[in-house]
Amino acid sequence: MAVMEITKIGHEVLRKKAEPVQKITKKTQTLIRDMIETMYAAEGVGLAAPQVGLSERIIIIDIGDGPIAMVNPEIIAHEGSEIDVEGCLSIPGRHGYVKRWLETTVQFLDEKGKPHRMVTNGLLSRAIQHELDHLNGVLFVDIMLEEAKLRSEDETSDEEYQQQESG
């Protein structure tokens, strides 16, 4: 496994619409493993393939329950909405309030090509929406309601915060 370099805002790959994965190969599975390692090394809760320079529809999420890989993810239903603070591994040092659907039903293939349909809510739903935006060239700073100023007098909580929310 290998830790990959995370692309930062300004890189054109973050603005492209990513291509659907046609066939899940050994190479795809290696990429997924490398993305998981990269996400853990950066202490994020999610990572999308464009964030490692690849314009493919693959996202990785781990909100603390173990990693989930989603190939060609699609939100097929949603309900309610919620405003909360987000950060992004591709936009270091910035956070903002973003309105997201509270509950989403997502359809995807796993790393073996098996189809899944999952109803998600809360942080998992938010993380999936954030990562899916990456596949469409959208960054949270494009859609945030306002910049969030984190408390600078308490460094510890800022760090914990970033670990929990950055994707």
Ligand code: ZN
């Ligand atoms: Zn992000």
